Amino acid sequence: MEPNEFEERMREGELFHALRLLRGAWCVLRVDGRGFSRFTESRYEKPFDAKLHEQMVRTASALLEELQGLYAYTESDEVSVLFRPEWTLFDREVEKLVSISAGVASAAFTHAAGEPAVFDSRVWMGVDEAAVVDYFRWRQADAARCALNGWCYWTLRKEGQSVEEAGRALHGKSVGEKNELLFQRGINFNELPAWQRRGTGLRWERYEKEGVDPRSGRTVSATRRRLHVDEALPMKEAYDDYVRRLLREG
Template sequence: MRGLVSWRLSVSFDSRICSAANKSQVVDYFLWRQADAARCALNGWSYWMLRKNGETGENAAVILEKQSVAFKNELLFQNGINFNELPAWQRRGTGLYWEKYDKPGYNPIEGKEVVAVRRRLKVDEDLPVKDEYKEFINQFLNVGD
């Protein structure tokens, strides 16, 4: 089809630098960031639902101001969206981190198959929550101990 361009664009970026005195503060910071991501996601979904239903940006913001999580969930539910059933990355964000993996190879000097440990960037769209998330973050902090 001439002139038809098909593409998908999804861009979001939120990056911060923080100073933490110990590992516990790092874990607390990541727990807070995950909770903040969930709060922002619910607010965003609610805001854009109101906009889709004809509210102006200003009115949508006023309607949502100081409203409870239950109110926002109900607003979405009444419009056919169960927030808790959305993909995890849409509710909690995405994690990017290095992961190690084994890469098979061949050592021509020794004439044998070898395995090299490499690393690659992992895009994790299904991050755990609560205590599992604490353990998940701690695994990165305990490297080299």
């Protein structure tokens, strides 16, 4: 067999390598901690731990910087990173993007936490700005739902209820009833830290940096950019506006 033929036959096994993100589509890479229910069990406060939150923000920062994303949103053990339709990193190869984002997240989190942890990754694509706004509204609604459930569940467990008892007590309860359950125990859900209820956003901001030009000795000003972390995101329609502004300003 010709060497070239052999090479080609072997390459045929790399069936997914040609797969690329649709040209012109907005895309989001979402990484999620693998088995974090177990990983967090003995290491972090329940339902929320500020230390885990900080480690997730550091993971989100690493992803934004490394992949040159436009915006990152983190809640619980996940991070979504948004990219523009014209983004061409790795020629939009799906295998590269999914594996490298999972690798960056796993390395950054492990470094921040000091313990090995692993993330998976997936791709979401949207046809226009409205779809991107819906995507982030969807993840924020997930954050709100999980925060309310988590607070109710762990409040009952800390009162001494078993897994089954707490599950039964919450089964079929409305959002209002869950808020009331917490309120009766002295917890006002709406006053809990915003990052727990709404998630956290990371975006680029521009700033002016002054320096001295070594040739002329004159003070000059240059525009730089740095990451800004929004720990108190708006919610619902106001969050839609926040995302829309980001897409336009970039």
